[in-house]
Amino acid sequence: MTELSTGVALELQTVHLDAAQLAHRFNISTKTVYNKRSSGGQLPPCINFMGRPRWRLSDVIAWENANLDHAQDTREGVGQ
Numbered sequence: 001m002t003e004l005s006t007g008v009a010l011e012l013q014t015v016h017l018d019a020a021q022l023a024h025r026f027n028i029s030t031k032t033v034y035n036k037r038s039s040g041g042q043l044p045p046c047i048n049f050m051g052r053p054r055w056r057l058s059d060v061i062a063w064e065n066a067n068l069d070h071a072q073d074t075r076e077g078v079g080q
Contacts, residue, residue, distance in 0.1 A: 015057040016047075022055050042067070 022043075023030040036043050037053060044063035046053040 016049070016054040017057060017060060019053060022060065025060065 017025065019033045019037075020030050023033045026033075033043065035041070037046070044055050044060045046055045046059075048054070
């Protein structure tokens with residue numbers, strides 16, 4: 001647990017997204033998420049929870065930032 005400056009205890013929880021939530025975030029269909037996952041397409045790393053894929057929101061954000069940086073570098077000609 002983490003304590004705020006007010007002295008109130010705050011329990012930090014990891015947020016997980018399911019395939020439908022990830023699809024909504026990326027504006028793609030849920031089927032596309034499953035297809036990309038099975039074909040090794042570009043998606044953030046996931047974990048399996050009770051036989052279903054789940055994506056940690058923190059991993060999704062990190063993946064988005066890394067891919068955004070790469071896309072901007074490519075557009076700006078960095079690394080070419």
